[in-house]
Amino acid sequence: MSGKVVEGNTYLDRVEQEFRGLIIPRYKFRRFFEEETRIFFDCDDDDPMGCLKEILERRDLKEFVVLLLTKEKEGGGLKVLDISYRNLGTETLRHFITRxxxxxxxxxxxxxxxxxxxxxxxxxxxYEE
Structure with missing residues (x-):
């Protein structure tokens, strides 16, 4: 994993610029975003990549969340949709993304x-903890 970690809000600003008129509800997103894996995550350390590696391998996450940009067929309004999948076993975030x-x-x-x-x-x- 060699992607770049940026502030989540920085990435969301770019998405809003690309899709004019879109207003993203920021409360749904975590502090950091890693561009290669496309994961939003939180980290209190000085090493966000280290935090991300740990999060990717954790087996105790309660839910995995997929965040999508959608467009209404009638009216054409843009909206962010979040879909949650409960972790019923001991699946990792890395494995969930592949699945x-x-x-x-x-x-x-x-x-x-x-x-x-x-x-x-x-x-x-x-994810949800």
Whole structure:
């Protein structure tokens, strides 16, 4: 993992600039964002990458969160959607992301379409402790 860690708000500012008119509810996001893994995370240490490595391997996270940018088919309004998946076993965030991309994401996209939303972009991943 060699991605760059930035303040979460810095990344969200870039997303808002790219999608004009979008206002992101900042309370849904954690302090830092790692660009390669696309994970929002918190860290009280001076070593955010060290914190991220620990978070990726933790097996006690209660929920995994996927943050998506969607567009309403009628009206065209943009909105951020967060989808939570309960960690029923001892899955790591790293494993969940792989499973989401290969198994869950296609179903999510179809469900959004059925609900009148268009999937625009993955904003990132997060977690609940």
């Amino acid at each position: 989401y991309q290969s198994q869950l994401e296609p179903t999510v996209k179809m469900s959004l379409m059925a609900g009148g939303l268009e999937y625009l972009a993955l904003i990132g991943y997060s």
